[in-house]
Amino acid sequence: MQLIDGKAVAAQIKQEIAAEVEQIVAAGGKRPHLAAILVGHDGGSETYVANKVKACEVCGFKSTLIRFEADVTEAELLNKVEELNQDADVDGFIVQLPLPKHISEQKVIEAIDYRKDVDGFHPINVGRLNIGLPCYVSATPNGILELLSRYQIETSGKKCVVLGRSNIVGKPMAALMMRKAQPGDATVTVCHSHSKDLVKECQEADIIIAAIGRPNFVTADMVKEGAVIIDVGTTRVPDATKKSGFRLNGDVKFDEVAPKCSFITPVPGGVGPMTIVSLMKNTLLAGKKAIYD
Numbered sequence: 001m002q003l004i005d006g007k008a009v010a011a012q013i014k015q016e017i018a019a020e021v022e023q024i025v026a027a028g029g030k031r032p033h034l035a036a037i038l039v040g041h042d043g044g045s046e047t048y049v050a051n052k053v054k055a056c057e058v059c060g061f062k063s064t065l066i067r068f069e070a071d072v073t074e075a076e077l078l079n080k081v082e083e084l085n086q087d088a089d090v091d092g093f094i095v096q097l098p099l100p101k102h103i104s105e106q107k108v109i110e111a112i113d114y115r116k117d118v119d120g121f122h123p124i125n126v127g128r129l130n131i132g133l134p135c136y137v138s139a140t141p142n143g144i145l146e147l148l149s150r151y152q153i154e155t156s157g158k159k160c161v162v163l164g165r166s167n168i169v170g171k172p173m174a175a176l177m178m179r180k181a182q183p184g185d186a187t188v189t190v191c192h193s194h195s196k197d198l199v200k201e202c203q204e205a206d207i208i209i210a211a212i213g214r215p216n217f218v219t220a221d222m223v224k225e226g227a228v229i230i231d232v233g234t235t236r237v238p239d240a241t242k243k244s245g246f247r248l249n250g251d252v253k254f255d256e257v258a259p260k261c262s263f264i265t266p267v268p269g270g271v272g273p274m275t276i277v278s279l280m281k282n283t284l285l286a287g288k289k290a291i292y293d
């Protein structure tokens, strides 16, 4: 069993990005600038945005954090999105999800200029991903692809089960794994809360990508000997022994599943850090105007 060290890979990629940024700036180019909108004070969202701002510093990017209280109106939020769309200094920006219930996430996502949509959530980027055109790719699936690539994990012709069908992880992950590319070329099955034969599908899988947000959902009996397990779960569960009062729990029962695997990602330190670094890669692309313009 080999542990996939997302934290170490992410640290290395951030150094690669930082080196490229210094080259760009030395040559008279623009330092990439990421802006993030954070609505409210949800603990998870606060942490995730802080992780992104910190990563920008490490990469040598400029970053701007824009905060609104949870009672911000949809119109006010849409105004800020439009302002960032027009701001020539901002190369890319994100709106941290989830948003309060009185705001339509879809409306906000569609208001973002797709050329600055470094989260890859705008329908134009989603559509382009699905037909194999250059685009901003959703950060978590792209980070997983990067791990599969750096660990030279064979995906071509393999049975890949994606657990979860969210717009942010499950659906783009399935699209990427079925692409005619490396990593890719897999036979992809997407399972979700209504799948009848989920356990059987998992037992036959060479690769399981678990993104259902249910702690310890994937157990040893569901995993084939030698399978590759990618755990996207990051549920915060109370833990009195931690300074923060909680810990992150994956979708995989790590202790019993790990001995059966060829490769497995831990939580924390697996997919999470790669999500952040993928956003940094998209921001670098935005700064370079590498995809659009």
Ligand code: BQF
Residues within 6 Å of the ligand: 047, 048, 049, 051, 052, 097, 098, 234, 248, 267, 268, 269, 270, 271, 272, 273, 275, 276
């Ligand atoms: C780690 C996210 C659910 C809903 C919205 C490092 C992150 C997490 C874990 C992180 C996530 C999860 C993010 C670790 C960003 C991943 O060391 O294991 C980093 O910051 N993430 C998000 O922005 O929105 C979410 C999960």
